[in-house]
Amino acid sequence: MLFSPPARAAERPRPRLSAGIGRAFRRLGWSHLPLIFAIVVLVGLVVIAITIPWWTPYDPVALAGRRLQPPSAAHWLGTDALGRDVLVRTLYGARYSLPIAAGVLAVAVALGVAVGALAGFLGGLIDNVLMRLADITLAFPPVLLAMAIAASLGPGLVNTALALIIVWWPIYARLMRAQVLNVKKLDHVDAAIVGGVKPGRLLFRHIMPLCWSPIFVNMTMDVGQVILLAAGLSFIGLGAQPPTPEWGQMIAEGASNFYCWWIALGPGMAIFLVSLSSNFLGDALRDVADPRGRQ
Amino acid sequence: MPTAAAIAAGPLLDVENLRVDFPVRRGLVFARQVGAISAVAGVSLHVHPGETLSVVGESGCGKSTLARAIMGLITPTAGHVRFRSAELAGLSPAAMRPYRRRIQLVFQNPYACLNPRMTALENIAEPLRMLALNHAERRERALRAMEQVQLLPEQADRYPFAFSGGQRQRIGIARALAVEPEIMILDEPVSALDVSVQAGVLNLLKDIQQRTGIAYIFIAHNLAVIRHMSDRVAVMYLGRIVESAARDQLYRAPAHPYTQALLSAAPIPDPAREQARQRIVLTGDVPNPADRPTGCGFRTRCFRASALCAEQDPPARQLAPGHTVCCHHPS
Amino acid sequence: MSQPLLDIRGLAVTIPTRDGERAAVSNVDFTVDRGEVVGLVGESGSGKSLSMLAVMGLLPRQLHVSGSIRFDGVEICGAPERRMRSLRGRRIAMVFQDPMTALNPVKTIGAQITETIRLHNPTLSRAEVKARALALLEIVAIPAPERRFEQYPHEFSGGMRQRVVIAIAIANDPDLLIADEPTTALDVTIQAQIMEIFARLREERGMAVVLITHDLGLVAGLADRMSVLYAGRVAERGPVGPVFAAPRHPYTAGLLAAVPSIDDVAERLYAIPGTPPSLGDRPEACTFAPRCDFAVPLCRTSEPALTRVGSALVACHRAGELSLSDLPRKGT
Numbered sequence: 029m030l031f032s033p034p035a036r037a038a039e040r041p042r043p044r045l046s047a048g049i050g051r052a053f054r055r056l057g058w059s060h061l062p063l064i065f066a067i068v069v070l071v072g073l074v075v076i077a078i079t080i081p082w083w084t085p086y087d088p089v090a091l092a093g094r095r096l097q098p099p100s101a102a103h104w105l106g107t108d109a110l111g112r113d114v115l116v117r118t119l120y121g122a123r124y125s126l127p128i129a130a131g132v133l134a135v136a137v138a139l140g141v142a143v144g145a146l147a148g149f150l151g152g153l154i155d156n157v158l159m160r161l162a163d164i165t166l167a168f169p170p171v172l173l174a175m176a177i178a179a180s181l182g183p184g185l186v187n188t189a190l191a192l193i194i195v196w197w198p199i200y201a202r203l204m205r206a207q208v209l210n211v212k213k214l215d216h217v218d219a220a221i222v223g224g225v226k227p228g229r230l231l232f233r234h235i236m237p238l239c240w241s242p243i244f245v246n247m248t249m250d251v252g253q254v255i256l257l258a259a260g261l262s263f264i265g266l267g268a269q270p271p272t273p274e275w276g277q278m279i280a281e282g283a284s285n286f287y288c289w290w291i292a293l294g295p296g297m298a299i300f301l302v303s304l305s306s307n308f309l310g311d312a313l314r315d316v317a318d319p320r321g322r323q
Numbered sequence: 324m325p326t327a328a329a330i331a332a333g334p335l336l337d338v339e340n341l342r343v344d345f346p347v348r349r350g351l352v353f354a355r356q357v358g359a360i361s362a363v364a365g366v367s368l369h370v371h372p373g374e375t376l377s378v379v380g381e382s383g384c385g386k387s388t389l390a391r392a393i394m395g396l397i398t399p400t401a402g403h404v405r406f407r408s409a410e411l412a413g414l415s416p417a418a419m420r421p422y423r424r425r426i427q428l429v430f431q432n433p434y435a436c437l438n439p440r441m442t443a444l445e446n447i448a449e450p451l452r453m454l455a456l457n458h459a460e461r462r463e464r465a466l467r468a469m470e471q472v473q474l475l476p477e478q479a480d481r482y483p484f485a486f487s488g489g490q491r492q493r494i495g496i497a498r499a500l501a502v503e504p505e506i507m508i509l510d511e512p513v514s515a516l517d518v519s520v521q522a523g524v525l526n527l528l529k530d531i532q533q534r535t536g537i538a539y540i541f542i543a544h545n546l547a548v549i550r551h552m553s554d555r556v557a558v559m560y561l562g563r564i565v566e567s568a569a570r571d572q573l574y575r576a577p578a579h580p581y582t583q584a585l586l587s588a589a590p591i592p593d594p595a596r597e598q599a600r601q602r603i604v605l606t607g608d609v610p611n612p613a614d615r616p617t618g619c620g621f622r623t624r625c626f627r628a629s630a631l632c633a634e635q636d637p638p639a640r641q642l643a644p645g646h647t648v649c650c651h652h653p654s
Numbered sequence: 655m656s657q658p659l660l661d662i663r664g665l666a667v668t669i670p671t672r673d674g675e676r677a678a679v680s681n682v683d684f685t686v687d688r689g690e691v692v693g694l695v696g697e698s699g700s701g702k703s704l705s706m707l708a709v710m711g712l713l714p715r716q717l718h719v720s721g722s723i724r725f726d727g728v729e730i731c732g733a734p735e736r737r738m739r740s741l742r743g744r745r746i747a748m749v750f751q752d753p754m755t756a757l758n759p760v761k762t763i764g765a766q767i768t769e770t771i772r773l774h775n776p777t778l779s780r781a782e783v784k785a786r787a788l789a790l791l792e793i794v795a796i797p798a799p800e801r802r803f804e805q806y807p808h809e810f811s812g813g814m815r816q817r818v819v820i821a822i823a824i825a826n827d828p829d830l831l832i833a834d835e836p837t838t839a840l841d842v843t844i845q846a847q848i849m850e851i852f853a854r855l856r857e858e859r860g861m862a863v864v865l866i867t868h869d870l871g872l873v874a875g876l877a878d879r880m881s882v883l884y885a886g887r888v889a890e891r892g893p894v895g896p897v898f899a900a901p902r903h904p905y906t907a908g909l910l911a912a913v914p915s916i917d918d919v920a921e922r923l924y925a926i927p928g929t930p931p932s933l934g935d936r937p938e939a940c941t942f943a944p945r946c947d948f949a950v951p952l953c954r955t956s957e958p959a960l961t962r963v964g965s966a967l968v969a970c971h972r973a974g975e976l977s978l979s980d981l982p983r984k985g986t
Contacts (some may be wrong), residue, residue, distance in 0.1 A: 216438045223450030223453070225452065522912035523926075546916050547916040585842060590870075592913055
């Protein structure tokens with residue numbers, strides 16, 4: 029939780045995490061197969077991304093065999109136009125796409141939540157200014173805006189991430205503001221005011237703890253979206269530059285060798301699996317977070 | 324009951340001509356204020372130390388808004404709220420804070436009034452932050468408050484969802500009680516509870532008053548509950564107090580036709596009397612406060628209304644010491 | 655006496671939970687005669703609404719209903735949905751607590767009433783249907799029915815909406831009207847108006863009414879007989895007069911003593927200790943025993959059967975021996 033003050037363990041006994049996960053599974057019943065799929069894919073990719081340098085059979089940016097080989101026992105997904113192994117490059121791609129998604133979302137959510145919470149809590153002029161700013165950003169088509177920003181900052185992964193953050197924060201600002209406005213109306217917030225609770229504590233302890241679940245759900249769903257858009261920017265040449273094995277960049281290379289279908293298959297499948305998994309995860313989280321399922 | 328000395332010392336809380344207007348806006352882009360709804364349209368009342376003043380009225384009569392305006396949760400449009408002659412109306416949240424430990428509020432809905440992410444004890448301890456206490460002292464006082472409302476110490480670290488409605492209402496009362504206020508406003512404290520649980524909470528409130536000498540403003544719609552709890556009763560209709568009197572006086576000789584109708588409409592759990600009873604059944608509904616009738620607000624449903632009632636708003640008149648009524652034709 | 659209009663025997667409703675099937679209603683017997691008003695009293699979770707929803711065949715599929723429900727001599731428990739549909743609205747109708755959600759917000763009041771009339775009388779002409787709808791609005795005392803006919807639910811106050819709901823319920827002159835907390839969401843003065851409508855329906859049309867409520871005062875005013883439900887079982891049932899005058903079940907007596915009186919002042923109220931048991935926590939013994947001031951060891955081991963005491967049926971082991979007229983006003 030980004031804005032919670034440091035917890036004092038003695039004062040705040042929390043339900044054990046393991047118990048929470050067990051309860052979550054029971055609540056989901058046997059419709060939890062997609063969730064297991066999502067967890068396997070995402071955890072698997074993270075593990076691969078971290079460990080791949082120790083066990084990779086080929087260098088992702090060096091010649092591994094003949095050019096444009098179709099899939100074979102030695103190269104499961106074939107080789108690309110420069111003779112690099114597509115599978116190895118795809119797996120290495122997780123080292124770029126996943127951190128970008130995580131980084132972009134972390135910063136965008138932090139920024140969006142801070143802006144949204146302030147706007148919703150304080151209201152008035154501050155609310156108006158902050159939200160009009162968000163509206164303006166949201167009014168541009170996201171791909172175009174990201175393109176414009178990335179183009180003006182210059183190509184590169186870090187600039188891509190910056191562009192994505194600028195595109196994404198207003199979504200979370202709006203979401204958080206709506207949540208804060210809803211929670212602010214609840215009786216227990218009035219009770220806290222009557223109890224003399226000061227504004228800061230009111231926001232952090234009485235309002236924000238009840239605002240998180242849609243944010244988390246949205247975040248998991250957005251992992252796939254961010255990867256997609258990042259890949260899209262790379263595809264049109266604004267993101268990662270060759271020879272980086274980034275998925276969108278790889279698909280762009282595949283497009284220039286259109287008849288060698290295997291070059292784009294690896295990164296394409298990877299993007300597809302990650303987006304699907306993140307959607308599954310988001311759906312499952314929403315079921316758990318649904319207050320009607322509580323108690 | 325307040326002592327004679329307490330009454331002589333002057334009221335604890337004195338509300339004078341309090342108004343709360345909600346603006347009515349029209350227009351989508353450039354909203355203009357086109358009118359106002361007077362939820363509370365000039366209410367005066369006072370409470371002495373140790374006394375229970377009940378406010379009775381139907382939904383929409385403004386009784387909850389009145390409570391919130393006294394507590395400073397809504398800024399009143401006009402009028403005064405004086406606590407021991409200090410003006411509270413219009414104070415900023417920061418300026419209001421010192422008074423919060425002396426006036427507390429108990430909410431109607433026991434399911435919504437507790438922070439679901441805090442334990443029972445944390446909820447109760449929250450207002451204690453106003454006092455200069457350390458963590459251990461706060462915990463100790465919160466536990467004492469729990470004991471006062473007959474909750475067990477082993478329940479302290481449970482979260483609100485683990486409690487029943489009646490228990491949650493006790494937690495809400497304990498939270499208000501923990502700072503040892505001089506007056507507590509109770510906004511429909513038992514109307515969300517089951518009958519068998521209500522009695523326990525009502526007994527508890529009476530016990531607390533006897534023990535601590537706290538004053539209550541008890542807001543409710545159930546006349547039997549009010550008779551049980553009050554020293555004095557104020558009847559509210561369409562944002563105004565239409566009749567107020569000492570409890571027995573009001574129940575023995577109600578003068579306002581609305582009070583009479585309310586009393587006659589309240590169901591009595593006794594078949595013989597209930598079925599033999601002559602009822603005053605009012606016609607129609609409470610008018611929309613945005614569209615208040617001319618003259619007396621009650622005249623559209625009143626069985627004694629005359630031409631005068633449409634022309635002139637009846638002023639408050641005193642029928643007996645402490646018994647006032649706003650009606651052209653009191654009986 | 656002829657057979658009752660509604661005759662429920664051994665009704666049980668079980669709810670599937672994480673820990674298996676739990677009985678929310680068990681072994682409930684209940685009868686309603688023609689033209690009779692029966693009060694069904696209980697607190698939240700007592701099973702009063704569930705048992706009447708079972709009569710209407712409106713329970714969700716996961717809930718299991720067993721026992722016998724005979725309506726006008728015909729068994730309807732477990733009847734196919736098509737049969738129930740032809741009964742509902744035409745012979746049995748139901749009014750729910752919340753008039754705010756019972757109406758379709760995008761259709762006029764008139765359209766909603768005429769729709770119900772037409773559903774069961776497809777041969778009536780447009781004019782006849784409208785005349786009947788207007789007559790219904792008059793029965794439920796809605797002023798200016800011609801004008802109201804064209805209005806939408808949001809233009810009606812809560813009390814007015816509940817009248818419309820009642821008008822729709824009685825549109826086809828049902829034999830039995832089930833009213834589930836019909837006035838709980840309404841004000842006292844409006845409540846009095848609605849109760850008057852029920853009384854008139856019984857007198858003028860001979861309609862039988864089941865009044866589900868937690869308010870003993872309403873039962874006292876309108877009902878001929880009453881059943882008190884506690885934790886899914888009948889605690890006591892009988893004619894209203896004797897039950898109020900001399901309750902035989904400690905729970906009934908406790909409820910009566912827990913309500914403050916409007917015309918005299920007691921220093922303390924009798925408070926039934928504890929809270930009603932949750933669904934998963936209902937012993938095979940007397941369900942009220944844990945809260946009962948009069949419980950003996952037998953109460954904690956065996957479930958009392960309904961036995962006749964005077965004119966009432968009481969499910970209490972000590973029903974005959976207890977004198978409950980003066981409950982101790984102690985405890986909180």
